[in-house]
Amino acid sequence: xxxxxxxxxxxxxxSSAVSxxxxxxxxxxxxxxxxxxxxxxxQALVDAPRGPEFRLGxxxxxxxxxxxxxxxxxxxIAQAELKLAGLRIHPKFRTATRSSxxxxxxxxxxPSGKTRKVTGLPNKIKIADMxxxxxxxxxxxxxxxxxxxxxxxxxxxxxxxxxLIYEKLNAVMGAGFSWLNGSDQLLVRLxxxxxxxxxxxxxxxxxxxxxxxRGGKLAQTRTYPDLLKNAHDADMLDWQLQTQLATxxxxxxxxxxxxxxxxxxxxxxxxxxxxxxxxxxRPYSYQLPWERFGHLIEVWGTDGKKLxxxxxxxxxxxxxxxxxxxxxxxxxxxxxxxxxxxxYWVEAHGAEADANARISDVLWQHGVPFGGTPQKLMxxxxxxxxxxWGNDHVALVTESSAKTRETRTWRIQPGAPFTKPDLLFNxxxxxxxxxxxxxxxxLNQYGRSVIRLTSDEQSMFLTGVGASPxxxxxxxxxxxxxxxxxxxxxxxxxxxYEEVLGVLDDQGHQIITSREAADERPNLFLxxxxxxxAPKALTNYPHPTPKFRGIQKRQIHYxxxxxxxxxxxxxxxxxxxxxxxxxxxxLMWAYPREFxxxxxxxxxxxxxYKFNRINVQGxxxxxxxxYTVLDGFSMPIIGEGxxxxxxxxxxxxxxxxxxxxxxxVKLGVADRHRIAIGGHSYGAFMAANLLAHTSLFKAGxxxxxxYNRSLTPFGFQSEDRNYWRAFxxxxxxxPFNYADDIDVPLLLIHGEDDNNxxxxxxxxxxMYQALQGLGTPSRLVMLPYESHFYRARESLMxxxxxxxxxxxxxxxxxxxxxx
Numbered sequence: 001x002x003x004x005x006x007x008x009x010x011x012x013x014x015s016s017a018v019s020x021x022x023x024x025x026x027x028x029x030x031x032x033x034x035x036x037x038x039x040x041x042x043q044a045l046v047d048a049p050r051g052p053e054f055r056l057g058x059x060x061x062x063x064x065x066x067x068x069x070x071x072x073x074x075x076x077i078a079q080a081e082l083k084l085a086g087l088r089i090h091p092k093f094r095t096a097t098r099s100s101x102x103x104x105x106x107x108x109x110x111p112s113g114k115t116r117k118v119t120g121l122p123n124k125i126k127i128a129d130m131x132x133x134x135x136x137x138x139x140x141x142x143x144x145x146x147x148x149x150x151x152x153x154x155x156x157x158x159x160x161x162x163x164l165i166y167e168k169l170n171a172v173m174g175a176g177f178s179w180l181n182g183s184d185q186l187l188v189r190l191x192x193x194x195x196x197x198x199x200x201x202x203x204x205x206x207x208x209x210x211x212x213x214r215g216g217k218l219a220q221t222r223t224y225p226d227l228l229k230n231a232h233d234a235d236m237l238d239w240q241l242q243t244q245l246a247t248x249x250x251x252x253x254x255x256x257x258x259x260x261x262x263x264x265x266x267x268x269x270x271x272x273x274x275x276x277x278x279x280x281x282r283p284y285s286y287q288l289p290w291e292r293f294g295h296l297i298e299v300w301g302t303d304g305k306k307l308x309x310x311x312x313x314x315x316x317x318x319x320x321x322x323x324x325x326x327x328x329x330x331x332x333x334x335x336x337x338x339x340x341x342x343x344y345w346v347e348a349h350g351a352e353a354d355a356n357a358r359i360s361d362v363l364w365q366h367g368v369p370f371g372g373t374p375q376k377l378m379x380x381x382x383x384x385x386x387x388x389w390g391n392d393h394v395a396l397v398t399e400s401s402a403k404t405r406e407t408r409t410w411r412i413q414p415g416a417p418f419t420k421p422d423l424l425f426n427x428x429x430x431x432x433x434x435x436x437x438x439x440x441x442x443l444n445q446y447g448r449s450v451i452r453l454t455s456d457e458q459s460m461f462l463t464g465v466g467a468s469p470x471x472x473x474x475x476x477x478x479x480x481x482x483x484x485x486x487x488x489x490x491x492x493x494x495x496x497y498e499e500v501l502g503v504l505d506d507q508g509h510q511i512i513t514s515r516e517a518a519d520e521r522p523n524l525f526l527x528x529x530x531x532x533x534a535p536k537a538l539t540n541y542p543h544p545t546p547k548f549r550g551i552q553k554r555q556i557h558y559x560x561x562x563x564x565x566x567x568x569x570x571x572x573x574x575x576x577x578x579x580x581x582x583x584x585x586x587l588m589w590a591y592p593r594e595f596x597x598x599x600x601x602x603x604x605x606x607x608x609y610k611f612n613r614i615n616v617q618g619x620x621x622x623x624x625x626x627y628t629v630l631d632g633f634s635m636p637i638i639g640e641g642x643x644x645x646x647x648x649x650x651x652x653x654x655x656x657x658x659x660x661x662x663x664x665v666k667l668g669v670a671d672r673h674r675i676a677i678g679g680h681s682y683g684a685f686m687a688a689n690l691l692a693h694t695s696l697f698k699a700g701x702x703x704x705x706x707y708n709r710s711l712t713p714f715g716f717q718s719e720d721r722n723y724w725r726a727f728x729x730x731x732x733x734x735p736f737n738y739a740d741d742i743d744v745p746l747l748l749i750h751g752e753d754d755n756n757x758x759x760x761x762x763x764x765x766x767m768y769q770a771l772q773g774l775g776t777p778s779r780l781v782m783l784p785y786e787s788h789f790y791r792a793r794e795s796l797m798x799x800x801x802x803x804x805x806x807x808x809x810x811x812x813x814x815x816x817x818x819x
Contacts, residue, residue: 035074035794038801041547041624045614046071046796048544052106054524056502056512058443059136060110062156063512063524063538066130067104071793077785081753083226084237086289087172088755088787091198094191094240095128095149095171099791102127105139107159110504110512110526113538118154120161127152129175133183134447138250140177140186142169151177151188153250164252167191170243173264179447180247180302181272189243192260199235206231211286222714224289225755234284238262245275247302257304264295270446271340274307274368275300276333285315292316297333299343299368308370310343324383324402330364336414337448338389341368344377346384363387363397365414375417378410388439389414390451390460394481396439397421402718405429405596411481424484430600436486437464437477440503455506458482463500466491471555472607474499478508490529497609498525512538516611519549550574551612551623555604556667560659565602568633568660570669571612573623578668584628585812586670588660588697589619591683592635592653594645594718601636616796617789619678625804627812628669633660635686646719646726649733650693653686661696674698676811678803681705681759681788682717688735688767691742699810701803703749704759704788707767708736712758739770745777747806749799751786759788779806 037043053066081097082089088097103125105118121127126144133139139154141161148168154161169176170189180187209230228234243263246256258275265278281294297311311330319325326348336342344365361384366374382399385407389395392415400407407429410421427434440461442452451460459480466473474497479486489508492498496517501524504510509530516522524538543549552572560566576584595601614620619629635656639645645652657677664670677697679687684705691700706712709730713723723730731737750764761782768780781802783795790796 035798036801037797038804039625042621042800042804043797044545044547045621045624046616046793046800048614051521051541051544053102054108054501054514055130055132057136057156058132058134058447060502060504060512062136063108063110064130064132064139065106065108065115065539066102066127067106069101069103071796072099072791074785074792074794077792077795082236082240083755084233084240084290085228085284085293086224086226086291087237088226089172089240091240093144093148093171094168095144095176096173098128101144102130105141105154105161107156108524108538110538113526113536116159118159118161128171129177131175131177131179132443133179134443134445135183138183140164140179142171142175142177148191149176151186151248164250165248165254167246167254170241170263172240177248178268180268181270182445182447184250185272186248187266187268187272187275188246188248188254189263189266190246190254190256192242192244193256195239195242195260198239199232201232209286221287222716223712223758223760224287225757225760227289228284228286230286234282237280237284237290241280245277245300257302258300258306264290267335268302269335269341269368270337270444270448272446273302274341275302276310276335276343278333281312283315285317288315288317307368311345326383332384335448336365336389337446338391338395338444338450339367340446342366343368344387346380361399365417377414377417378412378421382406382408388441388451390453391457392416393457394451394453394460396424396451400429422484428597428600430595430597430603432465432467432600432603432605433469435464435467436479437462437466437475440500452503454478461489461503461508462486465499467603467605469604471604471609472497476500476503476508476511490527492609495609496520497607497611517609518551518553518612519543521611521613545614548574548612548614548624551620552576553608553612555606555608556663557604558659558663560655562655564598564636564638564655566634566636566656566659567602567604568663569606569631570664570667571620571623571629571631572669573626573628576628583665583668583671583674584626585674585676585807586628586630586664587619587622587676587678587701587807587811588630588633588657588664589678589683590631590633590635590656590660590686591679591681592637592649592686595636595638596645597640598636598638601634601638606632616800617680621800622803622807625807625812627807628664630660630664630670644721644726644729646729646733649729650689653689654694657690657694657696674811674814676700676807678702679705681756685735688742688746689733689738691744691746692735692738693741697744698814699745699747699806701747701749701806702764702767703799704751704754704756704764705748706759706763707734708763709734711760711763716758736767736770739767739776740774742771742774742776745779745806745810746771747779747781747802749781749783749802751788751790752782752784753786754788756788777810 050068055064090097107116128142130141143150149171151164153164168191177188241262244260262280267276279296281296294315298309299307316327330345330347332346347362359379361380363377364374380399382401385398385400387397395414398409409425412421413419425436440452441449444450462477466475473492475491476489477486498513498515502512511527513525514522515525525535527535554570557567637645637652665672676699677687678701680703684702687700687702748764750761771778
């Protein structure tokens with residue numbers, strides 16, 4: 001067994017020979033524990049060019065094409081990182097750590113289709129966050145420079161970029177900048193000018209680290225990662241968050257205002273005269289992430305004077321163990337996007353939502369500078385979900401109930417708060433076929449996102465994925481608000497999958513879409529719905545991996561034993577014919593989901609016509625090695641009425657898998673005795689359970705999973721009962737408890753720095769120890785510096801090598817059995 005300490009691993013990073021922990025019962029490969037490269041065809045998938053991202057400007061005349069470089073190296077991922085109160089912070093740059101950047105920008109003129117490359121950018125630039133000005137003349141963006149986060153400005157007319165200021169941003173909590181009142185200036189979070197050095201952890205501790213509870217009500221405290229451990233951590237969190245606000249004009253002039261704050265959030269009023277600040281408040285908790293700390297919410301003027309403390313929120317320490325639990329009192333403070341300076345918030349009548357309650361939440365508003373009394377906008381029987389602002393006559397408020405799986409959208413008139421709300425949409429959240437879509441939004445004169453209304457203010461545009469029994473077919477509707485009825489303007493048609501990115505005119509005739517097909521990567525098109533002309537192509541990106549053209553994709557439908565309708569996406573290698581070539585070894589991949597009705601569980605999702613993009617973290621990569629693949633096969637866990645889905649989790653899991661295996665065998669695309677099961681996160685949990693409770697599979701791959709539910713005692717996924725109240729359910733669902741029933745090889749892969757609640761690396765380590773002790777063929781791969789999803793090129797290459805080797809050894813070349 002080879003085990004390397006973090007220190008030894010870090011030293012190997014520098015010498016480009018990074019080690020990873022690989023624990024083997026009987027070492028059979030990679031005994032030197034170095035990163036391995038998979039076969040050339042798998043390497044080509046990892047290094048395939050990534051298409052640019054498209055961001056439409058607020059005036060619908062210019063598009064921003066954001067170039068995305070290749071994957072970061074392990075050396076980049078291994079840079080120093082602080083883990084404080086659920087945050088991961090780059091200590092040098094004072095920003096949230098990230099690995100996704102752009103290294104180039106281009107501008108697309110929508111009417112002409114011409115593209116201009118942005119000049120003024122240095123080589124190897126790391127562009128992080130971006131924001132259009134309301135007039136579409138400017139784009140502000142942040143850059144990771146040598147000594148911190150810099151603010152840059154792009155002149156759209158000149159297609160040139162330059163640094164706007166040289167003072168560094170604090171981007172620990174957000175981008176660190178936003179437009180202030182449209183297009184003339186920005187609100188920025190700057191590092192304090194005379195901040196003391198970062199606190200140094202004492203070599204000799206002043207005393208023990210103490211925690212205490214004095215009893216009380218049952219509390220909901222899930223297994224959060226990266227929590228504070230001691231007083232030094234708390235001091236370091238304060239130091240990292242310390243910020244001073246400032247306004248920045250387009251000429252680069254900077255005006256700081258207000259005191260230095262331990263700032264977690266700041267929102268400028270649309271008119272740019274006020275800012276809403278949220279500061280963390282001591283004492284901090286060692287059991288909770290920063291979101292549940294106490295915080296102070298204040299309104300400041302941009303002249304540096306405090307107007308009012310609007311809320312002093314205590315730590316949310318003891319919340320009941322249930323879904324939709326909130327702290328009693330006010331929350332969700334923000335500005336109305338359609339008014340110069342009107343604050344809104346939600347106030348809970350009780351911590352726990354009650355499906356039968358008359359009121360759970362109340363939506364309020366109050367104009368600044370807070371003359372008179374607050375106005376009630378709406379009583380909500382269910383929990384507040386969101387509000388989309390249009391104007392004084394149109395705002396859409398959505399409420400939802402997790403218990404009943406329902407959602408309702410109301411139209412209110414915030415300019416006439418005593419007007420009775422109109423119910424526009426009411427549906428089950430699981431029923432995607434009835435989803436009416438979401439309003440298309442636009443930036444208003446303040447640079448804030450509001451509902452795109454027609455000039456007569458009588459209509460809005462809705463768009464959505466268009467789930468249907470024939471697969472997803474995105475659509476564009478025009479919805480008439482007075483009559484509460486819509487008309488369909490356009491819908492995607494075979495053989496393409498096409499979705500609306502923007503509406504260019506008041507009638508919804510001119511639209512921009514992204515269109516793709518099975519062998520065509522997404523490209524941008526300009527459509528005129530009022531005419532008969534063919535759509536105009538704005539981009540023409542080639543296939544990133546032309547060797548993989550011809551992948552066959554089918555949507556298959558079948559039923560499980562109890563009659564529930566199921567579906568899956570079947571992928572077949574290019575040129576494969578089941579009648580000619582016969583059954584192949586197969587990799588099956590899924591993720592369980594909970595439902596309250598069999599009807600909703602049987603609904604179809606996805607599209608036959610989406611581009612066959614090969615996600616290297618998905619199962620389709622094995623097509624390159626000759627396997628057939630069943631991806632996303634239905635894995636519903638249903639609990640109708642008052643039944644809890646998880647009380648029959650294993651029973652339903654087995655039925656889902658048996659039905660899928662029977663179907664692919666019947667179709668002749670899979671050899672029943674050479675099928676592997678795999679999954680990531682909750683899918684890994686599923687895979688381990690299927691190996692423990694069925695004999696359907698020859699091997700398994702489980703990545704970043706959890707296997708012992710006693711280590712997540714206060715809930716997981718949608719399970720809101722705790723371990724002690726649902727002891728048998730937790731016990732039966734834990735594959736760790738049935739490790740002695742797993743008699744086929746299981747490959748466990750986990751990020752060493754997993755930051756996902758509930759999937760601590762310990763989960764895979766303990767599962768491996770159980771399998772190793774029981775003599776089951778197993779392998780544990782701990783990827784250094786990786787989180788819940790893996791980011792480094794070396795890590796992904798090695799992950800594919802591990803999976804390929806595992807499947808080759810235990811599935812592709814497995815001897816047929818009569819099992």
